[in-house]
Amino acid sequence: MPKSSNGISNQYEIMTRIANMYYLDNITQEQIAKHIGISRIKVGRLLRKAREEGIVEISVRPHPGFNYKLEQQLIQRFSLKQALIAIDHPDPNDQRAAVARLLADYLTDNLRDGMVVAVGMGRNCGAVPEYLLRPQPRSCIFISAMGGSPKAKAP
Numbered sequence: 001m002p003k004s005s006n007g008i009s010n011q012y013e014i015m016t017r018i019a020n021m022y023y024l025d026n027i028t029q030e031q032i033a034k035h036i037g038i039s040r041i042k043v044g045r046l047l048r049k050a051r052e053e054g055i056v057e058i059s060v061r062p063h064p065g066f067n068y069k070l071e072q073q074l075i076q077r078f079s080l081k082q083a084l085i086a087i088d089h090p091d092p093n094d095q096r097a098a099v100a101r102l103l104a105d106y107l108t109d110n111l112r113d114g115m116v117v118a119v120g121m122g123r124n125c126g127a128v129p130e131y132l133l134r135p136q137p138r139s140c141i142f143i144s145a146m147g148g149s150p151k152a153k154a155p
C-alpha cells in the first residue's frame with residue numbers, strides 16, 4: 001500500500017475508492033484490479049475490510065408486505081395509525097440494529113418540520129442515529145416519553 005507523508009497507510013482512501021467503484025459504479029473486481037494495479041484477490045480483501053471498518057454498510061430492506069398481516073392486527077387491536085415491525089434476530093445486537101435501522105428509515109421518510117416526537121430511552125433509541133443515512137435538518141420538538149431517566153438524580 002502506498003504511504004502518506006506522515007507514514008500512515010492511506011488504506012482507508014484506497015478502500016473507499018475501491019468500494020465506490022464496486023458498489024456505486026458497478027465495476028467488477030477484476031476490472032478494478034487492472035485499473036488500480038493490484039490482484040483481484042486483494043480487491044476482494046479490501047472490500048471485506050471496508051465492510052469491517054464501516055466504510056461500507058450493506059442492508060437488506062424487507063418487502064413492506066412481509067409483516068403486513070401482523071402490522072394490521074396491531075393497528076386494529078391498539079387503535080394505532082401505523083405499526084412498524086422489524087425482522088426477529090436471535091442476537092440482541094442484531095435485533096437492536098434491525099429496530100434502529102427501521103426507525104431511522106421511517107424518520108428519514110416521514111419526519112417534517114413542526115412535528116412533536118416522543119422519544120424513549122435506552123440502547124435501542126440510542127442506536128437510531130447510527131443508521132440515519134440521509135440526515136436532514138428539521139425543526140421539531142423532541143420530548144421524553146419516559147418522564148425522566150432512572151439514572152438522573154435530583155439536585
